Amino acid sequence: MSTDRSSAPAGTAGYDDRRRWQALGVGLVAAFMTLLDVSIVNVAVPSIDRALHATPSDLQWVLSGYALTFGLILVPAGRFGDARGRRTGFVAGLILFTLTSALAGLSTSPQWLIVARLVQGAAAGVVNPQVTGMIQQLFRGAERGRAFGLLGATIGISTAVGPLLGGLLIQLGGEQHGWRLVFFVNVPVGVLAVLLGWRLMPARPSGAPDRHRLDPFGVLLLGIGVTLVLLPLVQWQQWHGLWKWILIPAGLVFLAAFGLWERRYARTHQPLFDLRLFGLRSYTLGTLIGLLYFAGFTAIFFIYTLYLQIGLNYSALAAGLAITPFALGSAAASAVGGRVVTRYGRPLVAAGLLVVVIGLGATVWVLHGSLHGSVAVLTAVPFLVAGLGSGLVIAPNQTLALSEVPVPQAGSGAGMLQTGQRMGSAAGIAGVGALFFSTLADTRGDWATAFRHSLVLAAAIIGLALVAAVVDIVLGRRWSGAAS
Template identity: 85%
Template sequence: MRDRRSPESTVSADRSSTPADLPAGYDGRRRWQALGVGLVAAFMTLLDVSIVNVAVPSIDRALHATPSDLQWVLSGYALTFGLVLVPAGRFGDARGRRIGFVVGVTLFTVTSALAGLARSPEWLVIARLVQGAAAGIVNPQVSGVIQQLFRGAERGRAFGLLGATIGISTAVGPLLGGLLIQLGGEEHGWRWVFFVNIPVGIVAVLLGWRLLPGRPTGQPDRHRLDPVGVLLLGIGVTLVLLPLVQREQWQTPWKWILIPIGLAFLAAFAAWERWYARHRPPLFDLRLFALQSYTLGSLIGLVYFAGFTAIFFIYTLYLQVGLGYSALAAGLAITPFALGSAAASAVGGRVVTRLGRPLVATGLLVVVAGLLATFWVLRGEPHQSVGLRTALPLLLAGLGSGLVIAPNQTLALSEVPVPQAGSGAGMLQTGQRIGSAAGIAGVGALFFSTLADTRGDWATAFRHALLLAAGIIALALVAAILDIAGGRRAGRAAAGPSAAGS
């Protein structure tokens, strides 16, 4: 039977926890300081998903890169990011958040420097692949720290801040990238997109070592990292993601056969984990999917990120290539979404423990309304004031997004036990990465096919792709509404016998 416990009941249980639940020395201000360090690192790593998009033309001119090279600079980061999330989360569960965080941020800082110093496309691609893996090591530690150090309503506020970080980093990347390129110049400005991570990373390493919780009490089980599970999951995720991130460069239709093969490896991973859990702690405990909050939150996250991430991909292309916007101007056009997301995330994190899943459904509805309003204001002939005309609709969509990302993550992880917080968060984020890649592939395919069919009508291509992105997000809304309706039916069914008995 699926778990129908509400987030409110989980919060009530959390509030009954005593300070003894927390690691020694983390019952005061230090928890929020640790979270602050984690959020800075998360912002830095998530920013690099989108900030490089606006630097592609400069990289092309400076390094004489081929289209394949540029594709790997962009998508290679996302591929390796998604590949290591679950193993890194399990590592943090078993060996402590501090060492995982410090190793990940150190590696990220070093590879950022190497990327900025690149003298050839191959050099840059390799640096980006390792940089993505480093980002994948860092992010589950941040979610794990929130699960480990916060309880009740405070946990909701902490996830609200993380949600704001995710939303802002995704949306503000093009703006910051455009600003750095303008300050550094067309020839070398793209290097500052990577160099800006170095001072931030150094500070995060020093403070992370000082503030984040260390190894769990007791000696770690040396078999807990489950190398067979790591291998099966890694192969499965790679095979699913590769044809998505290489959709433009691999022209053969045979590339899509990798997806069912990858799903077969993921099925083998599930079977292995089920067997392995009988003997030792697995890489990922499949029993988490028995929790409705976790399963539904993972599904909504996957579908929402498929639509959410694709919007910025097609909008940046439309503005820079279709309308000739500079990198900075394109970034400014996306800023209203970032501002709305930041504001609503802080509010959503505070009220999610009281409102639960209806808050997420409301946010999804507002996002869809904002995207449809964006479609409406762009009807007719293309116009150079596109950025101004879309400011209010994108602000509305951003407000809705802030009520989705953080609250959904809070609800998804609300019943995950702390010893599994890292791997649980890692699997949740892996789904988001797969959703992002699938969304960009699907929405991007419609965008480019419409562009070809209309002989270069960028405005029409953008509007059609925008409708598809809104439709994908509407699917997440349907899932949330069905869950709310199902929960109410279950509540009435449970109340019926009680009323009859009284």
């Protein structure tokens, strides 16, 4: 690792190698904590239900409200970090996240918990683009790939290991109040991360101009559009009837209006999101791959947790342990993927996607017919394989998608990339979950069949991401051939 200050990235004055990696470490802890709260609460739902006497609608908002406000704030928060400095956004978001975690743990009613979760999700949406933008700002070349590899491992582990940690905390605190520890555990970690973040995260580079105002009308258009698209997806179980789906095309109209406004606004000001980024093939196809992969990837854990805890009566801890092989595989492969992505490029992502599909196909196969043995044991090896593939997808794809994004747009570019992932997650859970419950009804409670059918759909969605990766490879080779 070179320590040549002449080759240091712009805007990193005062950052030697040690301090850059320390800043990354703080960012990864914060990212892990905020992303963990997407999945860790799933196993706490029965405990919350008993303690607060929540309705099914209340519980749905506890789960989906976090994801909704998380996705809603990503792009404006990323733009804020680009304009006013990553440290300000990171620390402010983390303080709010820590406070709302404490408030969630102290909840005495479902309404209290829902409001805390909504604000907690928004705070998480403020924090995450700052971490990605910081990596873009402080690292270059192979080092950036390593940094994104660690971030990818963090994303994969936090998503997959959430049910396990949730189960451990509930077992520790008891079925009645163990769910409170799921939120309280964020408080000491958050306080430490705030203190270290203020010291280590990069502020706005000295001499950098303030990039005018932050485009409030663009924020409004994007916020309404994202909300209208996400609401029916996160509330698909609770809102009955077909009318809810009208909100999606209405949201797309607002997103189109946002695009037109940003194009006009960019003539005289720095826009909330620079649409010219979609002129970069790496960014556009990387965003699409991320959306499709998260649609299949996140849905797997949703239906698997339901199958184990409700269908097979697994405890929260046992259900979390069953998902651990995927988390281990993802962690191991993410570190490797981050190191070699600059050498292999998009073919590495395509190979990872193929391995995920093979692992999921093997899972369906081992669960077909009469089961001889524990489901958790039967799925351990296939899920380990799928996890290994996942580790070669998330971090490398993020590295490649952001590789050509200029540092001044790093936060907003990362925010849009992560917004696509959140939309994909919501759409995947809605679509795969709908098939799961409809199959369950058609088969009169055959949980195994419902899980297998839903897993096939999740694998097919990930297969679409593989098609997008192959298209990127083919286009890249054609353009390289034409250039030579």
